[in-house]
Amino acid sequence: MAGAPRSARPAARPLAKAGTTAPDPTDYLRRILTAKVYDVAIESPLDTAKSLSRRLGSQVLLKREDLQPVFSFKLxxxxxxxxxxxxxxxxxxxxxxxxxxxxxxxxxxxxxxxxxxxxxxxxxxxxxxxxxxxxxxxxxxxxxxxxxxxxxxxxxxxxxxxxxxVHPFDDPDVIAGQGTIAMEILRQHQGPIDAIFVAIGGGGLISGVAAYIKALRPEIKIIGVQTVDSDAMARSVEAGKRVTLPDVGLFADGTAVKLVGEETFRLARHWVDEFIRVDTDAVCAAIKDVFQDTRSIVEPSGAMGVAAIKQYVEAHKLKGKGQTFIAVTCGANMNFDRLRFVAERSMFGEQREALFAVTIPEERGSFKRFCELVGPRSVTEFNYRISDADQAHVFVGLSISKRDEADKIERSFIKHGFDTVNLTDDELAKEHIRHMVGGRSSLAEDERLYRFQFPERPGALMRFLSAMHPSWNISLFHYRNQGADYGRILVGLQVPKSDKKALKAFLDGLAYPYVDETDNPVYRMFLR
Structure with missing residues (x-):
């Protein structure tokens, strides 16, 4: 049992499975002990992830292969x-x-x-x-x-x-070279270890790690980690034969392998105790976890082990149980332009953001009434464009502390008369629709368009709405929290020409920096 006291745990399971011949661990032990790696590789540190350890109530250690000269264990x-x-x-x-x-x-x-x-x-x-x-x-x-x-x-x-x-994984010498990581782990941490989490592409890394660990410390669990869209090894072990995937996901490109190796399959099916599949959002959240503890940015494959530890602790109810888990952060070759996507999706992986499509009546004051219902919650995104004379559809993101909170918010909106759809788990909404809300409107008469910059603090949005003249209508609204000290919103206001002085008093009274974009050609082309 994963959560049982170490002294009470049963002996490690036999390496051989029914109807198969188990590989000899001593052969790979010899290969690993005599491997030639240190002409190019360093002995990477085994660092404590202090913040993550506190959150999980267990010791989480990171085997920092992302610090190798080529930022990966592969050398x-x-x-x-x-x-x-x-x-x-x-x-x-x-x-x-x-x-x-x-x-x-x-x-x-x-x-x-x-x-x-x-x-x-x-x-x-x-x-x-x-x-x-x-x-x-x-x-x-x-x-x-x-x-x-x-x-x-x-x-x-x-x-x-x-x-x-030179095969990247299906070769005994390559496997043995990767196995030196396990040799270092046992030398660096001689105390109890409950499980080591290893990302799997073709299987070379986990085969080498498992071979060494099972030869010397068979009580330590070896847990393989794959993404839900590149899980060739897990499927192969489940099927009892190598399975070729028709397609693989490309976000974690370092583990995007359609067919695992013959030798790595042979070793993994005997020496890997469990497989965990993680999704893109969980990996993005794990990249953030590693950054917070190390100030280093690992690539998606390099964060998969951390994502799996969090998932494993939750699934087995091990929070606060004082376990010791190790994740191999196997690479840090991250394209800089991916960081925006990672930052955005990490909120979902941490279960800290919920998305909703809300229908509100197209009448003056309804927008403000909806915002009052949102209350003190932090708004992460707000997209709206007037389009129908009777009702409007708002795409809104809110910060949450746990996943079931999204369902409670949905019920609250519906209770107060706003038809609502919870989009938190909707891939289309997260990937595309959130960036496409808007368009032209034939109802945006007398519309003025402004860009505002305001302090990113609770209540700033309500201050803006409360200061507006009650006869003005919001015809366009876009806001997205970027994690900075200052927020930026784009607002369309339907203001009668007779209220020109009142509009100027409103803008000056807010004391927020703003730019009048009414004559911007981009606005005229796409939104007016």
């Missing part, structure tokens, strides 16, 4: 494989297929060993990884949509050029 296995090649093989050169991190490991290893390296990468690989490989002297060939596509092309080039293929 361990790549160098160990290449260091065992003959001089003749090195002279002819090597080739590999990779989504990015293995490619950098091969390129750096080739540079150290003085050989040519050709790297075939999917066209979907983040530019930061392609540029890094090129900077290390690797020759990049872009091909296909996924690792599997790139792999097939690399095999063809291998035969044509007489090169040596």
């Amino acid at each position: 361990r296995g790549a160098y160990n494989k290449m260091a065992h090649l003959s001089p003749e093989q090195l002279q002819r050169g090597v080739i590999c297929a990779s989504a990015g991190n293995h490619a950098q490991g091969v390129a750096l290893s080739a540079k150290r060993l003085g050989c040519k390296a050709i790297i075939v990468m999917p066209v979907t690989t983040p530019k930061v990884k392609v540029d890094a490989v090129t900077a290390l002297g690797g020759e990049v060939v872009l091909f296909g949509e996924s690792y599997t596509d790139a792999y097939g092309h690399a095999v063809e080039l291998e035969k044509q050029g007489g090169l040596t293929f």
Whole structure:
């Protein structure tokens, strides 16, 4: 039992499963102990995630492979494989297929060993990884949509050029190189460890970690982590044979593998105790968790272990049980332009934001009445455009403290006469609709458009609404919390021409910086 006292736990389960032959852990133990990795790799630190540990009531440790010279664990296995090649093989050169991190490991290893390296990468690989490989002297060939596509092309080039293929995961020497991570973990933390959480793509990392741990500390659980849309290993183990996925998700590109390796499947089905699937929102929240504790930004695959720890603690009701969990933060090759998406979706992963579509009557004062019902809650987003003479649809985001709070808010809105749909788990709403609310309106007569900047504090929005003349109507409203000290809103006001002086008094009385955008050509083209 996961939450039982360590002294009361049953002995570790046998490595062999019915009808199969278990791999020999001593073979991989020898390979790992004699692996050659430290010519290129560092012994990465095992850091305590202090904030996350306090929140979960357990000790959470991060094995910081994101701090390696190529910002990923992959150079361990790549160098160990290449260091065992003959001089003749090195002279002819090597080739590999990779989504990015293995490619950098091969390129750096080739540079150290003085050989040519050709790297075939999917066209979907983040530019930061392609540029890094090129900077290390690797020759990049872009091909296909996924690792599997790139792999097939690399095999063809291998035969044509007489090169040596350096597999990113399905090779005993590569697996042994990754296994040195487990060797360091046990040396760095000699106390009790309840579980180690490892992201899985093709399975090389978890195979190496599991091989070493199960040989020396079989009571430690090895938990594999995959995204819900790239779970080839979990599906394969469940089916008892390797399963090829028709498609893979590309957000966690480092683990986007359609088919796991033969050897890694053989090892994982015996030595991995459990698999956990995590979604995009959970991974984004985990990236934020790692940043808060380390001030480092890991890539999606590098945060999967942390996401799984949180999910595991919740599922097994282990909060406050004083367990010790380790997550391998396996990479930090993150494209900068992904950070906006990560920040936005982390709110959902933390269950801190709820989205709603609310219908309000198109009459003066209804907008303000709805805002009063929102009350002191922090508004994260507010999108509205007048479009119908009878009713309006508002897209609103609110901060929440727990997921079931969204249902309570929905019931409250409905109780007070506002038809409401809870969109918190609606992927279309989160991914697209929130950015598309608006458009032209034939009802926006006498509309003036203003951009406002106001202090991001509770009550600022209500102050704005309360200061408005009761005969004016809000015809457009857009606001999105960006996490800054100052918020920005775009407001359309239907103000009669006779109220010109009253409008100026209203704007000056707010003391918020503003810009009149009524004559902006973009507004005229898309919103008027």
